[in-house]
Amino acid sequence: MRKITALAFGVVAMLASTMAHAETLMDRVAIVVNEEVILESELNDLIENVRSEMDTSGANAPSETAIRTQATERLITQKLQMQMADRMGIRIDDAYLDQALASIASENNLSVEGLRLEITATGASWAEYREEIRKQIAMSEVQRSSLQRRIYMSPQEIDMLMKLISEQGADSAEYRVSHILISLQNEEGEPDEPAARARAEQVLELARRGDDFAQLAVTASSAQNALEGGDMGWMSINAMPTLFANALENQEKGHVAGLLRSGLGFHILKIQDVRGAQQAVNEEVRSRHILIRPSVILSDNRAQQMLNEFREQIQSGEKTFAELATENSADTASAAQGGDLGWSTADVYVPEFRDRVARMEPNVISEPFKTTHGWHIVEVLERREQDVTEQRMREQAQQILYSRKYQEEMEVWLQELRDNAFVDIRI
Incomplete structure (x- = not known):
C-alpha cells in the first residue's frame, strides 16, 4: 500500500x-x-x-x-x-x-x-x-x-547480493534520488541518438549549474515520474538499477551524475539527500489463517459470511481454529497444519495481510478481510526476535533484487505499451 x-x-x-x-x-x-x-x-x-x-x-x-x-x-x-x-x-x-x-x-x-x-x-x-x-x-x-513474468533472478545474482549485504552490514546508506530520462526517440517516435545526446548534454549542464532539478524533469524528462520532478524516493545502492548504483555509490548530497546510457536513452541523476540505512523491524510472527476464495458459485458476500460464522464458532468453543482451517481453508499447504503459517517476517505477505498481522495482538481472531488471494481470518499466535539466518538473508536479497529489476523493467514495459498503441493527439 x-x-x-x-x-x-x-x-x-x-x-x-x-x-x-x-x-x-x-x-x-x-x-x-x-x-x-x-x-x-x-x-x-x-x-x-x-x-x-x-x-x-x-x-x-x-x-x-x-x-x-x-x-x-x-x-x-x-x-x-x-x-x-x-x-x-x-x-x-x-x-x-x-x-x-x-x-x-x-x-x-x-x-x-x-x-x-x-x-x-x-x-x-x-x-x-x-x-x-x-x-x-x-x-x-x-x-x-x-x-x-519478465523478471528472472539467477541463484548466482542472489548469492552475490547476499555477500554485498553481509559485507556492508550496518554501514550502508540510503539515497534520495531524482532522475531525468532523455529518450532516444524524436518527436516522430523515431530513434535519433545524436539529437538525444545533444539534448541530454544541455540538461546535464543546467543541472550541474544548479537549476531546479524538479523543473528540469518536468521540462525535459521522458520518465514516468517526470510530473513528480523525477523523484525516485529513498533507496539503498543495492535496490537501485545497477546503472544508477555504479554512478552514485559513495557520492554525497548534491552530486549530479550523467550521462548514463541505457536502451531507453540518457539518464541524469541527482542525490537530493543521504541518510543512514533504515533498519527493518527485527521481528518474526507466527500466525494461522483460514482462506476462502470467491468463485463463480461462491460470491464475495457469502465468503465473508462464512468466515464470520467460523469466527463465531471458534469464539463460542463449538469448533477450534485448526479444525475449521483443516476442513475449509483454500490454502491447502497451511490447512494441513491447521492453518499454521509458521514463523516469518510480516513483509513476506501481500500488503493487506502484512498490515493486518503487523498490528494485531496475539490470540485475537481478526474480522474477515480481503486480499488478492481471497477472504481471510487470521490469528497471531506468537512474536519473537528475528532469526537472522542465511535463509532470512537470502529472502532479503531476493526482495531487493526483485525490486531493482522491477524498476528496470517498468520503464521499458511502459514504453513498449506506448509504442504499440494507436494514439491521436488532437489538441
Missing part, C-alpha cells in the same frame, strides 16, 4: 480542481487512445493539478508546453494500463477498495471518516477520490501481473 498512500493525497488537488472546473456544453476530445478517448477537461484538470503542486513561477519554470506534454503522456499511459486491466479482467471491488482506504487512513494516522473529511474539506468529491484510488490499485495490479 505504500505506493498508493504516497499518491493518495496527491490526487486530492486534481479532484478539487475537477469539482471547480466550469462545465461546458461541449467537452472536446483531446486524445484518442486505441478505441477510447481522453477529454479536454481531463487534460486541463491534470495540468491545473501540476501547477498547484509545484512552483511554476520564475525564469526556470517549466513552460506551458512542457507541462501540457507531460500531462498528455501521463494520461495516455494511464489509459493504456486501464485498457489492459479490462482485457485481463482485473476488477477492484468495493470490499477491496474499502480495505485500501483503511490502510491509507491508518498510515496517515486517520480513521476512514477522518480521511473522508480531509478530502471533502478541499472541495473534492469523496466518491471521485474513491474511484481514483480504485484506478491506482488496478494499474498496480496490471503492472505486477505484466512485469512478474
Whole structure:
C-alpha cells in the first residue's frame, strides 16, 4: 500500500480542481487512445493539478508546453494500463477498495471518516477520490501481473547480493534520488541518438549549474515520474538499477551524475539527500489463517459470511481454529497444519495481510478481510526476535533484487505499451 498512500493525497488537488472546473456544453476530445478517448477537461484538470503542486513561477519554470506534454503522456499511459486491466479482467471491488482506504487512513494516522473529511474539506468529491484510488490499485495490479513474468533472478545474482549485504552490514546508506530520462526517440517516435545526446548534454549542464532539478524533469524528462520532478524516493545502492548504483555509490548530497546510457536513452541523476540505512523491524510472527476464495458459485458476500460464522464458532468453543482451517481453508499447504503459517517476517505477505498481522495482538481472531488471494481470518499466535539466518538473508536479497529489476523493467514495459498503441493527439 505504500505506493498508493504516497499518491493518495496527491490526487486530492486534481479532484478539487475537477469539482471547480466550469462545465461546458461541449467537452472536446483531446486524445484518442486505441478505441477510447481522453477529454479536454481531463487534460486541463491534470495540468491545473501540476501547477498547484509545484512552483511554476520564475525564469526556470517549466513552460506551458512542457507541462501540457507531460500531462498528455501521463494520461495516455494511464489509459493504456486501464485498457489492459479490462482485457485481463482485473476488477477492484468495493470490499477491496474499502480495505485500501483503511490502510491509507491508518498510515496517515486517520480513521476512514477522518480521511473522508480531509478530502471533502478541499472541495473534492469523496466518491471521485474513491474511484481514483480504485484506478491506482488496478494499474498496480496490471503492472505486477505484466512485469512478474519478465523478471528472472539467477541463484548466482542472489548469492552475490547476499555477500554485498553481509559485507556492508550496518554501514550502508540510503539515497534520495531524482532522475531525468532523455529518450532516444524524436518527436516522430523515431530513434535519433545524436539529437538525444545533444539534448541530454544541455540538461546535464543546467543541472550541474544548479537549476531546479524538479523543473528540469518536468521540462525535459521522458520518465514516468517526470510530473513528480523525477523523484525516485529513498533507496539503498543495492535496490537501485545497477546503472544508477555504479554512478552514485559513495557520492554525497548534491552530486549530479550523467550521462548514463541505457536502451531507453540518457539518464541524469541527482542525490537530493543521504541518510543512514533504515533498519527493518527485527521481528518474526507466527500466525494461522483460514482462506476462502470467491468463485463463480461462491460470491464475495457469502465468503465473508462464512468466515464470520467460523469466527463465531471458534469464539463460542463449538469448533477450534485448526479444525475449521483443516476442513475449509483454500490454502491447502497451511490447512494441513491447521492453518499454521509458521514463523516469518510480516513483509513476506501481500500488503493487506502484512498490515493486518503487523498490528494485531496475539490470540485475537481478526474480522474477515480481503486480499488478492481471497477472504481471510487470521490469528497471531506468537512474536519473537528475528532469526537472522542465511535463509532470512537470502529472502532479503531476493526482495531487493526483485525490486531493482522491477524498476528496470517498468520503464521499458511502459514504453513498449506506448509504442504499440494507436494514439491521436488532437489538441
